[in-house]
Amino acid sequence: MSPDEFRRLGHELIDYIADYHTRVESLPVRSRARPGDLLGALPAHAPERAEGWDSILADIDRLIVPGLTHWQSPNFHAYFPANGSFPAILGDLLSTGLGVNGMLWATSPAATELETRVLDWLGEMIDLPASFLSTSPNGGGVIQGTASEGVLVALAAARARAMKVHARSAATTDLASRLTLYTSAQAHSSVVKAAMIAGLAAHPEDRRRVRLIGTGPDFAMNPGSLGAAMAGDVDAGLVPFFVCATVGTTSSTAIDPLDRIGPLCAAHDDRPWLHVDAAMAGAACICPEFRHMLRGVEHADTVSFNPHKWMLTSFDCTALWTRDRASIINALSVTPEYLRNAASSAGEVVDYRDWQVPLGRRFRALKLWFVIRHYGVEGLRAHIREHMRIAGVFEGLVRGDPRFEVVTPRTITLVCFRLRAREGEGQEESNKRNAALLESINASGKAMLSHTVLPIDGRPTYMLRMAIGASGTQERHIQAAWRVIVSSIDERA
Numbered sequence: 001m002s003p004d005e006f007r008r009l010g011h012e013l014i015d016y017i018a019d020y021h022t023r024v025e026s027l028p029v030r031s032r033a034r035p036g037d038l039l040g041a042l043p044a045h046a047p048e049r050a051e052g053w054d055s056i057l058a059d060i061d062r063l064i065v066p067g068l069t070h071w072q073s074p075n076f077h078a079y080f081p082a083n084g085s086f087p088a089i090l091g092d093l094l095s096t097g098l099g100v101n102g103m104l105w106a107t108s109p110a111a112t113e114l115e116t117r118v119l120d121w122l123g124e125m126i127d128l129p130a131s132f133l134s135t136s137p138n139g140g141g142v143i144q145g146t147a148s149e150g151v152l153v154a155l156a157a158a159r160a161r162a163m164k165v166h167a168r169s170a171a172t173t174d175l176a177s178r179l180t181l182y183t184s185a186q187a188h189s190s191v192v193k194a195a196m197i198a199g200l201a202a203h204p205e206d207r208r209r210v211r212l213i214g215t216g217p218d219f220a221m222n223p224g225s226l227g228a229a230m231a232g233d234v235d236a237g238l239v240p241f242f243v244c245a246t247v248g249t250t251s252s253t254a255i256d257p258l259d260r261i262g263p264l265c266a267a268h269d270d271r272p273w274l275h276v277d278a279a280m281a282g283a284a285c286i287c288p289e290f291r292h293m294l295r296g297v298e299h300a301d302t303v304s305f306n307p308h309k310w311m312l313t314s315f316d317c318t319a320l321w322t323r324d325r326a327s328i329i330n331a332l333s334v335t336p337e338y339l340r341n342a343a344s345s346a347g348e349v350v351d352y353r354d355w356q357v358p359l360g361r362r363f364r365a366l367k368l369w370f371v372i373r374h375y376g377v378e379g380l381r382a383h384i385r386e387h388m389r390i391a392g393v394f395e396g397l398v399r400g401d402p403r404f405e406v407v408t409p410r411t412i413t414l415v416c417f418r419l420r421a422r423e424g425e426g427q428e429e430s431n432k433r434n435a436a437l438l439e440s441i442n443a444s445g446k447a448m449l450s451h452t453v454l455p456i457d458g459r460p461t462y463m464l465r466m467a468i469g470a471s472g473t474q475e476r477h478i479q480a481a482w483r484v485i486v487s488s489i490d491e492r493a
């Protein structure tokens with residue numbers, strides 16, 4: 001493809017993307033594809049002969065779009081959002097267009113230094129202590145692909161630090177088999193997955209090294225139970241080495257009390273590594289009035305949040321900060337001859353390959369840089385505040401209808417609600433009626449929500465999750481979603 005051909009097709013594709021964003025609101029949010037639809041429509045073998053671009057582009061609408069669930073629709077309220085914005089799309093385009101691999105400082109100094117500075121900006125925006133910024137002796141931020149990679153990196157660093165701290169103690173021989181980690185029963189599945197990858201759990205239910213701490217009625221980790229679990233493990237000769245607290249759990253955005261968990265970890269003999277997973281809620285902390293959710297974060301060793309969830313930055317972009325980068329590097333740095341270079345050897349530069357699982361890395365800082373500069377911190381705050389406001393409006397609509405109840409406390413923009421059980425209706429029946437309601441809403445194509453099940457009064461309780469935060473969502477969309485919800489109730493059921 002010649003540069004001129006690329007220019008022409010590129011303009012055409014940009015037009016296509018701009019039009020897509022204009023019309024996405026009118027498309028059925030959830031894909032109506034059946035399993036195998038696309039597979040059945042695609043040729044079984046790669047084309048031997050080059051194809052023309054007319055037919056390639058035509059296949060986007062013909063084959064691909066019907067198989068899309070439209071995450072960029074303002075009517076998408078399922079899971080957590082995957083934000084996008086035009087400045088971020090341009091940043092990703094430029095990143096791919098420049099095509100550099102910033103694995104080492106030396107392989108593209110700008111990729112490393114822009115990331116360092118933009119993560120310092122973002123850290124300041126959520127008011128992290130200076131110890132997490134690159135300007136401190138052992139701190140700094142890095143972009144990971146996802147929060148799941150972030151927790152795995154933190155876990156590896158925690159283990160490296162524990163092994164080092166205990167290196168001289170008598171009982172090191174079997175230390176690796178005595179390390180125990182703690183997170184709440186409401187933590188994201190990526191914590192247990194990280195434990196499995198790290199060899200600390202053989203399967204998701206393996207509790208030999210993993211402690212799932214109970215939560216209170218608000219689904220936040222109970223710090224007393226955490227303290228008791230760690231003490232019990234120490235008595236049994238085990239070594240608590242990692243605690244993951246969640247600020248904004250996936251099911252209900254419960255906020256683990258960092259201001260109690262942090263001091264508990266700091267005071268503990270083994271000083272377990274504290275990781276704070278604020279994947280969704282972190283974005284809200286750019287507003288001073290919501291920053292209280294991170295109170296106590298100064299005790300953390302790593303903190304992460306996903307600008308790709310609620311800060312107008314296209315997937316993938318997870319920000320991870322540490323105030324113990326030496327431990328991360330100890331855990332992840334392996335230097336073969338072919339990567340040796342003068343700048344790294346002189347210790348003058350940051351090599352982000354040592355802060356992540358893969359070697360290679362895309363220039364993701366560009367999109368974050370574009371987003372922050374395009375909107376300004378003020379513009380980003382306004383975006384968060386407007387979503388917080390309309391989440392309140394939605395909660396009011398639910399509370400105003402006696403057929404419904406709000407089931408968990410709303411901390412940010414997620415509203416967990418359900419149809420109240422009817423007189424004499426059993427739990428199972430009531431759960432089924434709520435599941436049917438969700439299916440009917442999503443089948444309408446006019447809005448998309450998702451669900452969770454949480455124990456309420458000891459009973460598994462099915463609830464609908466209205467997660468507000470898609471980039472284009474405005475008050476009129478949540479009003480429309482409410483009308484869809486109400487009209488989807490099957491009064492005969």
Ligand SMILES: *Cc1c(COP(=O)(O)O)cnc(C)c1O
Nearest residue numbers: 146147148188248249250279280
């Ligand atoms: C979404 C979410 C994650 C995982 O996000 P990825 O970036 O997709 O790995 C982790 N923790 C919490 C609390 C989340 O909400």
